[in-house]
Amino acid sequence: MGGETLLGTIGIFVSTPDSNSPQIRQQGSAMPFGNTHNKAKMNYDSDQEYPDLSKHNNHMAKILTPAMYERLRSKETPSGFTLDDIIQTGIDNPGHPFIMTVGCVAGDEETYEVFKELLDPVIEDRHGGYKPSDKHKTDIDPANLKGGDDLDPDYVLSSRVRTGRSVRGFCLPPHCSRGERRAVEKLSIEALASLTGDLNGKYYALKNMTDAEQQQLIDDHFLFDKPVSPLLLASGMGRDWPDARGIWHNDNKTFLVWVNEEDHLRVISMQKGGNMKEVFNRFCTGLTKIETLFKERNHAFMWNEHLGYVLTCPSNLGTGLRAGVHVKLPNMSKNAKFEDVLKKLRLQKRGTGGVDTAAVGGVFDISNADRLGFSEVELVQMVVDGVKLLVDMEKKLEKGQSIDDIMPAQK
Amino acid sequence: MPFGNTHNNFKLNYKVEDEYPDLSKHNNHMAKVLTKEMYGKIRDRQTPSGYTVDDVIQTGIDNPGHPFIMTVGCVAGDEESYEVFKELLDPVISDRHNGYKPTDKHKTDLNFENLKGGDDLDPNYVLSSRVRTGRSIKGFTLPPHNSRGERRAIEKLSVEALTSLDGEFKGKYYPLKSMTDAEQEQLINDHFLFDKPVSPLLTCAGMARDWPDGRGIMHNDNKTFLVWVNEEDHLRVISMQQGGNMREVFKRFCVGLQKIEEIFKKHNHGFMWNEHLGYILTCPSNLGTGLRGGVHVKLPKLSTHAKFDEILTRLRLQKRGTGGVDTASVGGVFDISNADRLGSSEVAQVQLVVDGVKLMVEMEKKLEKGEAIDSMIPAQK
Numbered sequence: 188m189g190g191e192t193l194l195g196t197i198g199i200f201v202s203t204p205d206s207n208s209p210q211i212r213q214q215g216s217a218m219p220f221g222n223t224h225n226k227a228k229m230n231y232d233s234d235q236e237y238p239d240l241s242k243h244n245n246h247m248a249k250i251l252t253p254a255m256y257e258r259l260r261s262k263e264t265p266s267g268f269t270l271d272d273i274i275q276t277g278i279d280n281p282g283h284p285f286i287m288t289v290g291c292v293a294g295d296e297e298t299y300e301v302f303k304e305l306l307d308p309v310i311e312d313r314h315g316g317y318k319p320s321d322k323h324k325t326d327i328d329p330a331n332l333k334g335g336d337d338l339d340p341d342y343v344l345s346s347r348v349r350t351g352r353s354v355r356g357f358c359l360p361p362h363c364s365r366g367e368r369r370a371v372e373k374l375s376i377e378a379l380a381s382l383t384g385d386l387n388g389k390y391y392a393l394k395n396m397t398d399a400e401q402q403q404l405i406d407d408h409f410l411f412d413k414p415v416s417p418l419l420l421a422s423g424m425g426r427d428w429p430d431a432r433g434i435w436h437n438d439n440k441t442f443l444v445w446v447n448e449e450d451h452l453r454v455i456s457m458q459k460g461g462n463m464k465e466v467f468n469r470f471c472t473g474l475t476k477i478e479t480l481f482k483e484r485n486h487a488f489m490w491n492e493h494l495g496y497v498l499t500c501p502s503n504l505g506t507g508l509r510a511g512v513h514v515k516l517p518n519m520s521k522n523a524k525f526e527d528v529l530k531k532l533r534l535q536k537r538g539t540g541g542v543d544t545a546a547v548g549g550v551f552d553i554s555n556a557d558r559l560g561f562s563e564v565e566l567v568q569m570v571v572d573g574v575k576l577l578v579d580m581e582k583k584l585e586k587g588q589s590i591d592d593i594m595p596a597q598k
Numbered sequence: 599m600p601f602g603n604t605h606n607n608f609k610l611n612y613k614v615e616d617e618y619p620d621l622s623k624h625n626n627h628m629a630k631v632l633t634k635e636m637y638g639k640i641r642d643r644q645t646p647s648g649y650t651v652d653d654v655i656q657t658g659i660d661n662p663g664h665p666f667i668m669t670v671g672c673v674a675g676d677e678e679s680y681e682v683f684k685e686l687l688d689p690v691i692s693d694r695h696n697g698y699k700p701t702d703k704h705k706t707d708l709n710f711e712n713l714k715g716g717d718d719l720d721p722n723y724v725l726s727s728r729v730r731t732g733r734s735i736k737g738f739t740l741p742p743h744n745s746r747g748e749r750r751a752i753e754k755l756s757v758e759a760l761t762s763l764d765g766e767f768k769g770k771y772y773p774l775k776s777m778t779d780a781e782q783e784q785l786i787n788d789h790f791l792f793d794k795p796v797s798p799l800l801t802c803a804g805m806a807r808d809w810p811d812g813r814g815i816m817h818n819d820n821k822t823f824l825v826w827v828n829e830e831d832h833l834r835v836i837s838m839q840q841g842g843n844m845r846e847v848f849k850r851f852c853v854g855l856q857k858i859e860e861i862f863k864k865h866n867h868g869f870m871w872n873e874h875l876g877y878i879l880t881c882p883s884n885l886g887t888g889l890r891g892g893v894h895v896k897l898p899k900l901s902t903h904a905k906f907d908e909i910l911t912r913l914r915l916q917k918r919g920t921g922g923v924d925t926a927s928v929g930g931v932f933d934i935s936n937a938d939r940l941g942s943s944e945v946a947q948v949q950l951v952v953d954g955v956k957l958m959v960e961m962e963k964k965l966e967k968g969e970a971i972d973s974m975i976p977a978q979k
Contacts, residue, residue, distance in 0.1 A: 224647055224745075227647050227648065227745075228747060231745065231747030231748070231751070235746070235750060235751070236745055237746075238746060239808075239811050267606075267608070278807070279806070279807060358608075364609045364612065364652075365618075366611075366612030366613070366616035369616055370616070394620065426656060426660060427620075427659055428660065430619070430620050
């Protein structure tokens, strides 16, 4: 299938059926030969390959014109991730009932550069007009958070902060091989095993978990789902499950790390009640310690001054941070102004099962809506201040009072 | 699963044992055959279109086992897969197809006149008869691997070919993506519509990408002949009708199939076929004839008889529920079809179904009268 056109342009192995050593090997660019298939697709015109996005409603579908597709379809990152790899999840998932999905993923750090033409506008749409020239500020110094230790526990049932981290030198979950994934797991286990004190803990590999361990982790709300969401599966993140996936948590069950789910690492600090300050303290301390351990092993986290922390989904760029509470707002949530208040506070609501779920018993998951363009401290501050106000509003409504005089301005 | 393994060269930086999949909990043909040594030997290969061993086996890694059937656990991405990855696929084929050897030759016989009988299965028991097969079109990669451009080209060719048929084959093509709700409902009621793939066996192999783009169904006006385009294979060709006249079903099947093949050949896109593997299809289990000839038959007594499974084995038949593979039987009605695909011809396989079902209906009738069937138990075919 057009072998002659491929030689000299990409480094490929071509082997004939009766030999087990490579016959022809071209060291050209660093392109792996798997993109033989991408090259084969070039035999078809761009409009023959351009996806049908007519019924689609996600960020990718709004941006990817036929002309853009034509310009980008011959490109590949050094590890071989192509445009079709990026957008497959958005083609296979035309829309979502509750949220505007992104519809594209990165396969490695370089994706965001090689495919800027698509991803910059997606990022801009998703992150409130963030421009290609903008700089992102990282601040994980918990001392900079004001207050946050006194959210009313009669209303705020639990507090949680999570983020993701990608380990430099490896491809991301949509694209990584088993060898890479296992290497990420091995590094993670080493790093996490060296944590001490409040952060002393244990790693549970998904594939060796006993039923009892599994049940306990589910009851603790720690266990992550075997991916069933087509958003994840269509991008290849479910491959080889449960190989090299696992969960680490500290003995106190207030700090945990997911390995090789949607991102290389997901780091979570959580506890009952409304002391977000304590949660955030532990979050920052733990994260900083982990980052140091990875750096010592020559595998720092992916980060740059434009996009902040680089993660699989463009929606999580910047801080990758979602700080939230489970809070009882039965009156407030029925108030006509609820959505408007959330918007002004730059907060978002979810059901208590997380994204894709509905609220149960008037209890909502309220968290920051932004990820990029604000620092970690700023985002958690918005949650702390915003939830405090929402609880005040709830109390007023309970007493039959109006909330008009405490409506916030747009943050 | 998209082209997630496009960076095969990168993976060669990792040792074989780091890349070799964990198959310790697996029970499928691929897992039984693929040793670490074999993996090490073939992992740097690719077919001309770029299909690699990890592509071949991904579905078998992601689906460790199946409650009812021994799954194959690997797929082909193009015609050349069966050659480039012979080390793996030959033993899988041998295991799956009763010891079929790399040197064996497969016989194709689509001459319906060679079938004996088959027009008189008792319609009080045999509710419906059906024959299906698959065909792959030369010059295109297969559903786990093909691009949108290829899939659409296949659809275009297929629509041209199918809408040029006349006589009893005259019909209409319904692309999945522009089907009305009414059309969809009708096709479901006719038992024609194929599922949006939810089976992880298919989705993990990448066959559902870009759904429903390039997919559709053609059926004749009489609703006795239909073709699925771009589901698990490029084409699935089905002849079916109520009642027990398998002979008529098979005749229509053969005639229609040959007409279609002629048209594709004229466009320089014949079907993938070779004298060793017969018709080349996506799943190694469908090589050879790709044919499943079957009936829905009422066997409430025989199916609860202690020797039912053994009888089926001896007759070289297999049972399924009336929803097809992965379903259970309802009301004593079973889907009974040939178990073999490779190493025997189409006529031979349909003959087994015709003869075997005839016998089983007779057994059912005996059991109804409270008589024994021991003297009727067949020898191993």
